[in-house]
Amino acid sequence: MSEDLGSVLHARGLRLTPQRERVLAAVRGLGHATAEEVAARLDAQDASGAGAVNPSTVYRALSLLEELGLVARTQLDRPSPSFHAVEHADHLHLLCGSCGAVDEVPAGLAAGFAADVLREHGFRLDTRHLALRGRCAACRTDVAGPPAGDHHPSEAS
């Protein structure tokens, strides 16, 4: 996996550094995370002797990894963009507006819908980066119903 990173960097005359490896690993481990969350995880690893990574380095690494196509940026409902590894990318995000959970489902589920949109509007959906808002099963049963706009702070593991 990490050899992949090394080659891709090398191919562009860029360098494989521990920070970049660690940022990529953190994104893979977290599933979905903002730059801040990635930095926090790396800070935590610092306690285990791995060494912290400066926030600005995290931002730079994420942008680079995005450009290299190893990581993708998605706007979930937080103001800050979230990142996820692209190997991990062929899925839709289901964002619960109530508890904040982020679930994933196979992109194939939207294939029929995407075909409709293409046929009727000429628009080709990128089903690998879909973020869909709504209410998850747990929250639907919890609060049986109607009201819309409450946002609980929460964590997506």
Place this chain on the structure above:
Amino acid sequence: MSEDLGSVLHARGLRLTPQRERVLAAVRGLGHATAEEVAARLDAQDASGAGAVNPSTVYRALSLLEELGLVARTQLDRPSPSFHAVEHADHLHLLCGSCGAVDEVPAGLAAGFAADVLREHGFRLDTRHLALRGRCAACRTDVAGPPAGDHHPSEAS
């Protein structure tokens, strides 16, 4: 239209002010806009003698209008949230990742898809706030194809 705003405000003991009217009008006129874009439009009207509105007032008005249910907040691909009038709400956003255009299509188009997601994952999609990324008809024909991540700055009228 604006009488609606007056009544809704009045019902809560709040006041109808020119700034609030103008912010709502700007959102309706723009279709989709960030707070900053709304402020910019109001600034432009200033030249026509309408008077500018302070940015902080724009932010407060947008939050209030959202709370009143007259305006909805959506995360498009910009870091800042976008707002649109709710009369205008029963649609999906089709966001072109290439030219930045925001198109709209009836929410009904996703009804079948939403039913699938609900049945298979217990997740109830909010089809009124869907932002879908992809590539619009114009860009698909322009650049016949493959590369993914270029973002042209652009305007959604």
Place this chain on the structure above:
DNA sequence: GTCCGTGCAAAGGTTTTGCAACCAA
């Protein structure tokens, strides 16, 4: 006249940028 709303200015938090030292190749 009362109280809500506005404008201004300052604070808040996140992301970006400049620069010298550092280290991967």
Place this chain on the structure above:
DNA sequence: TTGGTTGCAAAACCTTTGCACGGAC
């Protein structure tokens, strides 16, 4: 050794907040 990278600190950015004046009712 060479030039890409890092860390630090300062800047830039958008958004929120406090407060006194002004205006809607």
